Amino acid sequence: PDDIFKSPTEYCKPCPPNADCPRNTTREGIIVLRGYWRASSSSSVLTKCGTFGGDDDAGLKRCVGGTSSGTDGSGYCAPGLHGPECQLCRGNQYLVDGEECVDCPAQGRKLLDPLLLGLGFCVAVGVAAYLYKKRSWR
Numbered sequence: 001p002d003d004i005f006k007s008p009t010e011y012c013k014p015c016p017p018n019a020d021c022p023r024n025t026t027r028e029g030i031i032v033l034r035g036y037w038r039a040s041s042s043s044s045v046l047t048k049c050g051t052f053g054g055d056d057d058a059g060l061k062r063c064v065g066g067t068s069s070g071t072d073g074s075g076y077c078a079p080g081l082h083g084p085e086c087q088l089c090r091g092n093q094y095l096v097d098g099e100e101c102v103d104c105p106a107q108g109r110k111l112l113d114p115l116l117l118g119l120g121f122c123v124a125v126g127v128a129a130y131l132y133k134k135r136s137w138r
Helices: 058-062 107-133
Strands: 093-096 100-103
Touching: none
Parallel strands: none
Antiparallel strands: 093 100
């Protein structure tokens, strides 16, 4: 299009903050710096990755940057992470300290702990009642 030569500032935009744009970079070729994320290669809006309960470097560890957006921006995320600001874990995992994905506990374990606690309480009450009934204890 001849318009690009008549009005280059309409077509040529400055490199967004927190990105690297080598000469003749298109929006798709913007290099997102570590600690930042964008939703897709068609976006020039970069978002700083927050700490989400982790230390000051948590966002740097989750959001690795780069040129490939992948699916929904997951290409800018460390392995195992995806979503906005790389704050979602894949599969049956959850984010700990803002930077690490760990496996969720098994469903059986969630039910077993309260059951064992209740059973222990019942045993303790039974032992206390038995001892109270003994005359030698009083």
